Amino acid sequence: MKPSRNLGKAFALAKARYAALGVDVDAALSILETVCVSIQCWQGDDVRGFENTGAALGGGLAVLGSYPGRARTPDELRRDVEKVFSLVPGVHRFALHASYGEFGGLRVDRDAVLPEHFQNWVSWARGLGIGLDFNQTFFAHPMAESGFTLTHPDPAVRGFWIEHGRRCREIGASFGKALGTACVTNLWIPDGWKDTPVDRRGPRERLADSLDEVFKKRFSQTVHWDSVEPKLFGLGSESYVAGSYDFYLSYAVTRRKMLCLDTGHFHPTENLADKLSAVMPWVPGVLLHVSRGIRWDSDHVVTLQDAVVDIAQELVRNSYLGRVRLGLDYFDASINRIAAWVIGIRSVLKAILLALLEPTAELKRLETEGDLTGRLALLEECKHLPWGIVWEHHCDRQAVPSDISWLQEVRRYEKEVLSGRP
Numbered sequence: 001m002k003p004s005r006n007l008g009k010a011f012a013l014a015k016a017r018y019a020a021l022g023v024d025v026d027a028a029l030s031i032l033e034t035v036c037v038s039i040q041c042w043q044g045d046d047v048r049g050f051e052n053t054g055a056a057l058g059g060g061l062a063v064l065g066s067y068p069g070r071a072r073t074p075d076e077l078r079r080d081v082e083k084v085f086s087l088v089p090g091v092h093r094f095a096l097h098a099s100y101g102e103f104g105g106l107r108v109d110r111d112a113v114l115p116e117h118f119q120n121w122v123s124w125a126r127g128l129g130i131g132l133d134f135n136q137t138f139f140a141h142p143m144a145e146s147g148f149t150l151t152h153p154d155p156a157v158r159g160f161w162i163e164h165g166r167r168c169r170e171i172g173a174s175f176g177k178a179l180g181t182a183c184v185t186n187l188w189i190p191d192g193w194k195d196t197p198v199d200r201r202g203p204r205e206r207l208a209d210s211l212d213e214v215f216k217k218r219f220s221q222t223v224h225w226d227s228v229e230p231k232l233f234g235l236g237s238e239s240y241v242a243g244s245y246d247f248y249l250s251y252a253v254t255r256r257k258m259l260c261l262d263t264g265h266f267h268p269t270e271n272l273a274d275k276l277s278a279v280m281p282w283v284p285g286v287l288l289h290v291s292r293g294i295r296w297d298s299d300h301v302v303t304l305q306d307a308v309v310d311i312a313q314e315l316v317r318n319s320y321l322g323r324v325r326l327g328l329d330y331f332d333a334s335i336n337r338i339a340a341w342v343i344g345i346r347s348v349l350k351a352i353l354l355a356l357l358e359p360t361a362e363l364k365r366l367e368t369e370g371d372l373t374g375r376l377a378l379l380e381e382c383k384h385l386p387w388g389i390v391w392e393h394h395c396d397r398q399a400v401p402s403d404i405s406w407l408q409e410v411r412r413y414e415k416e417v418l419s420g421r422p
């Protein structure tokens with residue numbers, strides 16, 4: 001399908017429509033061009049990584065589905081991601097996990113990982129002109145089988161994971177240095193109890209001490225930032241998670257760390273968007289793990305839902321885009337993995353566009369003047385303004401598919417490349 005021949009005309013009409021509400025479409029698009037999403041490596045291979053130890057995923061992470069075509073090697077993963085980049089507008093980042101190092105067939109344990117194991121990733125990122133982000137991997141490992149890592153009562157186990165945490169920050173900093181754009185290394189641990197614990201205090205005190213050890217070394221903010229990621233509960237940690245929201249919010253505030261907010265890590269009735277303006281005065285920045293929680297699962301492919309638009313509106317209305325890193329966090333093995341990425345990235349960008357096209361000044365005026373009727377009416381009106389045409393124009397201008405024709409390209413890639421992966 002060719003992009004509509006009338007796109008130019010439709011765009012001019014849409015622009016006029018927005019202008020009538022005081023919205024400058026070109027200004028909105030020039031901001032959208034700069035919006036960068038950190039793409040999660042783990043969607044491409046079902047969180048397997050390249051250590052080849054055969055360890056179970058664990059940590060309460062479960063990847064369901066058996067769609068063919070998962071990336072089995074770093075080269076396959078890189079090739080897949082390049083395909084994704086060609087189907088979404090903008091320049092984005094790539095988020096790696098420590099388990100995605102290239103160890104040349106050697107067994108390099110988590111407490112021995114080094115920047116050199118990620119050299120190919122850095123060269124690849126440099127070639128593409130993108131930044132890299134990083135994550136410690138505190139799961140899929142014999143030392144994590146008990147379900148406890150940085151909170152483990154045995155100092156030897158804790159020490160092993162503290163060393164992993166430290167080394168990953170060195171790797172993250174090496175990314176930032178090599179690529180000239182600060183890497184965010186995000187720390188998430190699965191530690192928690194399936195059933196009611198008696199000692200809630202011990203693991204949290206040990207976690208605080210372990211984190212202080214992990215974060216002892218300081219890095220320049222031009223190369224490296226740390227973030228910590230809370231979770232309400234996980235599979236197998238239904239009753240207690242040591243790294244809860246209260247814990248990490250307090251930690252991030254007192255230790256000046258970024259707070260990672262994963263949209264799937266809260267009670268379904270909690271509004272993540274509302275948290276942003278509450279935490280931003282107190283933390284140096286936020287990393288968003290945009291995901292789609294469904295019932296008890298936190299990791300479905302992101303779609304253009306109210307929850308995502310609400311977050312985008314908070315980022316735009318409050319000028320937080322500069323202090324918030326946008327990242328994706330989901331893994332779906334039941335559909336084409338390239339499509340899963342493309343759908344999620346495009347949805348996040350659409351949500352940001354929707355927010356950028358809002359007549360915020362007018363809405364604020366109505367609110368300030370107490371015209372609550374007008375505020376509600378205009379908010380509702382905005383939902384059906386011709387933003388889809390603006391999106392198509394944006395994609396067209398960035399030389400990426402403006403409509404669902406991206407899917408044809410994914411299907412072609414599936415036939416030519418993915419189907420050759422048994």
Ligand code: RNT
Pocket residue numbers: 042047135188229231234262289298329
């Ligand atoms: C798990 C966290 C974490 C992971 C990734 C793979 O609940 O959300 O961010 O999904 O590190």
Ligand code: ZN
Pocket residue numbers: 229262289329
């Ligand atoms: Zn997450």
